[in-house]
Amino acid sequence: MGKKISIDPITRLEGHGKINIFLNDEGGVENCYFQIPELRGFEKFVEGRPAEEVPQIVSRICGV
Amino acid sequence: MGKLKLASFWAAACGGCDVAILDIHEKIVDLSKVADIVFWPIATDFKYKDVEGYEDGYIDVCLFHGAIRNSENEYVAKLLRKKSKVMVAFGSCAMFGGIPGLANFKQRLDILNKVYVESPSTVNPEKVFPQTEYKVPEGELDLPEFYKDVKCLADVVDVDYYMPGCPPAAHQIWAVIQVIASGNLPPKGSVVGAENKSLCDTCKRVKTDRKVKKFVRPYQIKIDPEKCLLEQGLPCMGPVTRAGCGNQCTNANLPCRGCYGPLDGVIDQGAKYISALASVVDADNPEEADKIISQIVDPAGTFYRYGLPGSLLRRAK
Structure with missing residues (x-):
């Protein structure tokens, strides 16, 4: 099993993300995974809200 | 230093x-x-x-x-x-x-289902949810637990x-x-960068002691830029919201949304607002009061728009 390099968090962008890079025994990149560790669930909690509320709520998905 | x-x-x-x-x-x-x-x-x-x-x-x-x-x-x-x-x-x-606290009106599993199974842009027939630990051929990956x-x-x-x-x-x-x-720090626990008076107290709109006979949504009326928004029937959170924002919403002719939260000594902004509404509703009997209050669409989501997790309720059942 080779080495794992974690870049956590990735920075200078909105939101949370991390990158895991797996190296093989020769030190080359075997595989690379990009993960989004965050979820807030806007898709669900806008349900039941007045329609005119939605633009003001979803503007908080990303304030950047 | x-x-x-x-x-x-x-x-x-x-x-x-x-x-x-x-x-x-x-x-x-x-x-x-x-x-x-x-x-x-x-x-x-x-x-x-x-x-x-x-x-x-x-x-x-x-x-x-x-x-x-x-x-x-x-x-x-x-x-x-x-x-x-x-x-x-x-x-x-x-x-x-x-x-994000609005999610406390929903259930954890319903949120995950909506996002990872039901949403129109998602194809996930096996209904796979994010796992806190996951084995890949090269090793292990992990994700935080969604509370x-x-x-x-x-x-x-x-x-x-x-x-x-x-x-x-x-x-x-x-x-x-x-x-x-x-270095002149205030006492621990202080609210900083805001005032300890209500947005109402800093609002220049004209109040007339007029009582509310009918609640409306912003698109249903032509909003008068000079008059109190609550007296116009819009559920403005100004009476129970801490001042300090510079009255940005009311200056833009929209009701205060309550984002600065309750004043000192108030733990539940929504409950305080229910109390405030009780004093402005113009009803002669409980049935009429009920009818007027019922015109507010989604009262829980409106009164606890920003503060459900920090309120006495904390979450919907």
Whole structure:
């Protein structure tokens, strides 16, 4: 099993993300995974809200 | 005194608080004269590992935005608490849950189903949800645990100061930074960067003691820019919301949304608002009062728009 390099968090962008890079025994990149560790669930909690509320709520998905 | 060491972090947040800090514009140069940034994911490239390597108390002030939605948010909150002399719950999400706190009206499993199975843009016939641990051919991956409830920062760590707003107003942020730099810190637990009077008290709209016979939605009337919004039948949160934002919504001819939260001594902004409404509804009997109040669409979501996790209710059943 080779080495794992974690870049956590990735920075200078909105939101949370991390990158895991797996190296093989020769030190080359075997595989690379990009993960989004965050979820807030806007898709669900806008349900039941007045329609005119939605633009003001979803503007908080990303304030950047 | 040496330069301050400053950290700013987002948990379950949108980044609007970070942008509000940048909205101090050229004063950011002045900030750099008194403070060094030691962690600020939106603007600088420090990793969690860097923070883990700091001595305890290394950071002078941490501005923590965002609610606590998952185990990573809680881990970083506890890490930053340990490494920081002063912890500020910065913005409505950290203070009382904010917009992400609306998720406490829903159930955890319903949220996951909606996002990962039912949403129109998702193809997931095997109904796979994110796993906290997952084996891939090359090794293991992990993700934070998505909690049942959204929590406030003070639910997981000791908080020194609170600064409300969605986001906090830039002029208030600058004032608070100057106070921090001066070293004249207010008593622990204080709300900073806001006033202890209601938005109503700072609103220049004309109030006439007119009672409300009918509640309306903004698109149903032509809103008079001079008159009290609540008296026009719009459920304005001004009577129960802390002033300090500069009355941005009411100046834009829209009702106060309540983002600065309750005043000192009030733990439940929504309950306080129900009490305020009771005094403005013009009804001769309980049936009529019920009829008028029923015209407010989604009262729970309106009264607890920013503060359900920090309220007495904390979440819907």
